[in-house]
Amino acid sequence: MHQSLIYYFLMQQTELIKGTLQTIILKLLSDHSRMYGYEITQKVREMSGGELVLTEGALYPTLHKLVAEGYLSTETENIGKRVRKYYKLTSHGNTTAVNKVDEFVDFVRVMSQILQINPQTS
């Protein structure tokens, strides 16, 4: 099977991918109580079987944006010799996470119909 890598780069993202990045982060955080930046990149890589690479340039601006918009909150913890910053969902972020995932599922369903893709039989 042909394996393609999808990179999340900074800036050059289309609106579509930008939107999905937020959804991915929100969904990950709704499944795990709290995560730090590096952990998120690793998790995404692991879950996608290495197909999706989240660059720092895409991740951190988005995380900070979500914080500024009130979906996420942060807490810092001293881990031995340095500080680590964890992100978690606020209650507002929680509902948004559910909505965004629903929205995305709908979107994929509709797009599949239009583009006549049957995900099951590929």
Add this chain to the structure above:
Amino acid sequence: MELKKSQIDYIIADLNRRGLVYQPLQEELADHVCTTVEEKMEEGMRFMEAYRATLTLFGHEGDIEDIQQQTFYNTSSNKLAMINNYLKISYRNLVKQRFYSLINIAGLSIGLCCTILIALFVADELSYDRHHEKAGRIYRVATHLRFGGNDSHLAVCPAPFAEALMSEIPEVEVATRFRNWGTFLVKREAENFNENRVIWADPQVFRVFTIPLLSGDTGTVLTEPNTMAVSESVARKFFGEEDPLNQTLILNNHMNYKITGVYRNIPKNSHFHFDILLAMTGLDQSMDQLWLSNNFHTYFVMRPDADPEEVEGKINEMFISHAGPQVQDIMGKTYEQLMSEGVKAEMYLQALPDIHLKSDIDEEFEANGDIRYVYLFTAIALFILILAIVNFMNLATARSADRAREVGIRKVLGSLRSYIVRQFLTESVLVTAISILLAIVLTSTILPYFNRLAGKSIVMPFWDPVFWGFILVSGLLVGFLAGIYPAFFLSSFKPVTILQGKLSKGSRSSLLRSVLVVFQFSISIILIIGTAAVYNQLNFIQNKKLGFNKDQVIILEDTYVLGNQINAFRDELVRDPRILSGTVSSFLPVTNSARSNTTFWKEADKTLENSVNMQRWNVDHDYMKTMGLELVIGRFFSHEFPSDSGAVVLNERAAKQFGFDDPVGEEIYTFKFHPDNSVKEDEYERFRIVGVVKDFHFESIRENIGALSMMLSPSTGRISFKFDASEVSQVINLIQTQWKNMAPGEPLNYTFLDEDFGRMYQAEKKTGQLFSVFAVLAVIIASLGLFALAAFMAEQRTKEIGVRKVMGATMGNIMFLLSKDFGKLVIIAFLISVPVAWYGIRAWLQGFAYKDIPGVILYMGAGLVALVLAWLTVSYQSYRAASANPAQSLRDE
């Protein structure tokens, strides 16, 4: 595998060095990098190797800064707050540095005001004749004639030209003619008015040009003989609120013309402004089929897809096909033969929008503008603006030492370079914005004076979005231009150097600043020299020996209304001792009076070598005496010789062109003109030369004196009187009384010959005035800058001055010390500006056949003026510095 404390510190420091300064991101990214490095080390890499690999993933500095930037944008929820912050700091800085802000704003406002004024002027000049719907396709046919060694360019064509254009050239949509006949006396009932914007026109005029009819029928207007169309203002003048349509006006007391149309006043920015259009069909001459006499202004509309050059070619072919046979008839030679002898008659097209600025040929309706002045003033506007911008840059960099500490602290506290740049740009844009507002106020205030100077009636186009667009764009541009250098210069400082206090020395001896001061003074000196040169030439014209006496001559216009009483009128007045002499002739040695050009032959043999093309002036016996002409040989016309009706007096130039050794007694020949303006091949008129007068400047000094002949023949358009200078008002009273007696109800118009003469050089005078205004402004701006710069320098050297004074330096020593640097710069500026000015003056004087080339003294004088101004400017500041009490300046040390 966990990193050691030293390794973590290294990473944090290195990331910081790579531009990561945004605190919320700093720790987080460090953690991210550390974790990645740890992982890579677990796979077996050494620390540095792992760190490098991690950085490669990030993409080094560029991307780190991008992440930072993006994060910052994503989180700064309130951009307005940022701008507000910039503005607040800018405002505080301006207020804190009141003196410098004031100078900056004053200089920029003046500069911008000049720019706006000139932009308005240029826009107005460029807008001429663009209001016609078909403006881009309308052309005027002009004629280039070469005959008897004289070249002339005429804005007129033969009478049948327009008709032939329409019927023979398919690319011509419609053509129309004008025939100029000078001024007319116009009355409704009793009182005559002198109307000078009267013209004969074809009905097609309304189809070629966009001249909206307010009343009357487009289909029939001007189609009947003895009908006319008048402008709104003329209609109001004669009929007030009455309906002017189908009313009658009387021209020159005997022609009754019915009004069949009223049109909207022709806009100011048009190359003609006719108030009365007379139906061409009433003019016999318009039916002429003569192709060799040029009297009719001819305009046509070209089809949109036609190629002007091709059409021009076709028009010339058409002209030759008609004119050729007529040439053959009269000259007995074919057109080609004449061409080979050096005669030339060529038609060329002038695009309507180009006429105002690019055409200055014979028979123009009005004095046109000049594209060269448009260029010149645009250049001056730009230079003055640059002067003001340079002031801004100069002061900003000069004061960099003050601002450097601010920059250092900001940088240490983690400010990004781009924010410092933005801060400085905000400041310059703010200063520019204030200056623009002031400039607009200033411009509106002085616009009326400017209008008077430039002969315009420009209004501030406050309703015009283009104007505001121009203001906005130029404001931002100036703001950025003025701010960009200081912004990058200042923001590039390394915090460590600044805070160690090492910078102030560097800023004192800035090469760039010297270059800018030199630039400013070069421009000022060029403008001063230019102004002086223009006035020098004007003075030369005023005092030049003209060959006639322009003083104490009064000219009465439109004297033909006196009818056959004209000589009686003259004789009656000359009887008064205060009036020295009087002459009846329309031909005067100033432009705008009558002219008539004819070819003469030495013998009754029409070869080209024998021919001289010259002015033929109709004068009377007292012409020479009244105009103060000087006789070279022979005599002027005299009552003692009744045979003088067949005599001619030449000017020296004409005598020379004929090549007579002893002209008196020789005879010259010309065609006999029939009343209908036609000539026959074998009919001549013969004149015997009785005298030669010294050449006199009957045209502008821009031109060489041409050949001229004078004949005894009635020409009743004007009477000129030479009078006693001390009795001007009595003389005028006398003339008025006599006029009322003999021409009741007619308007009396008079001018003075010297005033008419002065009017010929209006353009030069205007240029001189505008030049001097802009030169003064440039000098003011440059001086303002120098003043502030000197103040700053003195301030910088307070301590040095204090020490010098304590050590025994005198006031004079210190003032010299402070002034000498600027003196040097002015001298360099002078050396640069002299060749530029010399070149410019030479180019300008090229337009004059007679000129006074400015000498060294003029240049030296201008340089001296600049030096003295600079010295005065600096000396105030240096005096203040030098007279300060050293105890004050040294106390803090």
